[in-house]
């Protein structure tokens with residue numbers, strides 16, 4: 197219950213010993229590091245652009261099954277150059293939503309509606325390419341675990357900045373130094389399974405990857421979450437160094453320590469979509485004290501406010517909770533500290549910067565290089581792939597060696613060729629189904645930041661995986677072809693190798709489709725075998741295709757198993773010299789009904805290889821576009 201709902205001024209003089217104590221506390225806060233730092237700011241010394249962000253009357257609602265849910269209810273505020281604005285509030289208060297709207301990452305869509313305006317130096321952020329001037333650092337640390345800190349920065353710098361090699365490397369070193377990461381710069385990021393850099397270093401790396409371009413506005417979603425209080429304070433100090441350079445920093449923060457709390461330039465407290473306080477942290481104690489909520493002397497104000505704004509169940513508030521929150525929101529609306537968003541600075545006009553992006557080939561090259569580093573540092577997958585082909589080849593050699601060339605050999609030969617077809621395509625499909633889900637967070641993040649298009653990523657991904665595909669099918673061909681004594685001419689061997697390689701690549705393509713559609717590796721592992729397994733039925737070895745259900749007979753044309761098997765059989769028997777009495781009886785191609793010319797089957801296989809990739813690319817494009825909204 198708000199005891200004092202009268203207008204509250206942050207500047208009114210202390211009238212009682214209690215008020216004097218509050219004033220002293222506020223003074224102590226003012227003497228904290230932030231205010232010392234702020235005095236040293238000389239924005240004119242910095243050449244980089246200064247941006248003031250002003251958001252006015254932001255409302256955000258979503259349509260749910262139960263009706264319209266209002267998430268932000270007319271929130272206004274600003275963040276100026278040299279300011280660290282911290283947004284705090286209870287869980288579900290709308291902090292991340294506000295941050296996303298201010299960053300221009302949420303706009304009205306099918307079931308969500310945004311009203312109000314967000315302006316950067318007076319220009320509506322939707323009318324400029326705001327991400328050219330700002331960066332958004334998400335709560336999740338999305339970094340490739342196999343790269344080192346220096347490599348992460350270098351990739352980001354090369355992708356985003358233009359300049360000579362020396363300039364790029366200089367920028368990388370400067371960012372490492374700015375973020376005090378010198379000692380860990382050559383350590384790999386690591387993952388849950390392979391320990392790498394510490395949590396604080398990881399967070400600083402995420403920040404470094406983004407601020408390497410020197411953005412004027414740095415927006416962070418819960419940058420200190422999961423860090424101990426000392427590491428969190430160190431991180432906030434690094435961000436304060438950024439505001440000292442004239443940057444505008446806005447962050448949502450959970451449970452800051454009292455040391456961190458007093459370093460913010462401005463505190464915004466949100467509750468249930470309303471602003472309940474906006475102003476210097478040092479003035480907040482007095483403000484809430486005047487409303488009847490006195491924060492005890494030795495209690496961290498951040499904890500006190502979180503407890504004050506907490507509701508047990510957001511969707512079923514008690515009458516007391518409802519009354520408290522409404523009166524806090526009303527008190528802010530009527531108070532003198534309520535901010536009327538206006539531009540206070542001599543603002544530079546924001547014009548879109550020229551296109552700073554690299555050309556297509558350089559981007560493909562950088563992504564390809566990163567994928568190769570990733571593969572070399574994570575050899576497990578490559579080794580497993582090699583081992584799979586060696587084991588399957590060895591089993592084939594053991595079971596079917598030296599097939600011979602008499603009539604009785606036909607059944608064994610066609611059998612082994614079908615078995616090879618199966619192994620070859622399945623061993624392409626299944627691991628590939630896992631690759632996109634593993635890289636999905638990195639791809640979606642970098643794509644949404646405009647680092648590269650889906651097409652560039654897709655081309656680089658395909659190119660980086662090609663060498664392995666050529667190697668495994670060569671091992672397969674060499675280990676099996678001569679041991680089984682198949683049609684022994686050089687041209688037949690190389691055609692055999694080419695068929696296996698194209699079919700394997702078609703298998704990889706079908707894996708890409710599944711990988712593109714599945715969000716996680718677990719789901720992809722479950723669904724991975726489904727598509728190829730269904731296509732095996734139409735591979736031409738388990739039944740006469742002419743007698744199958746007409747409704748499904750078209751599937752034979754999209755089955756790489758069928759085309760691969762047919763090609764291998766034709767390649768084996770087209771000019772095979774049989775040890776046989778009767779010519780007619782000895783032509784297995786006639787018996788199997790494989791009368792097409794070989795080139796036709798190979799072209800169909802190539803068409804499937806390309807077609808599967810086009811479908812996979814469309815799936816990825818749809819997912820990346822959906823993610824952007």
Ligand SMILES: Nc1ncnc2c1ncn2[C@@H]1O[C@H](COP(=O)(O)OP(=O)(O)OP(=O)(O)O)[C@@H](O)[C@H]1O
Pocket residue numbers: 258267285286287288289290291292293294308
């Ligand atoms: N697109 C959406 N669809 C459904 N609900 C949404 C959507 N966006 C936001 N919300 C809801 O709006 C409310 C505010 O979400 P938001 O993420 O902004 O909260 P928050 O203050 O950042 O919370 P936390 O501190 O727990 O992260 C939540 O109840 C959330 O479920």
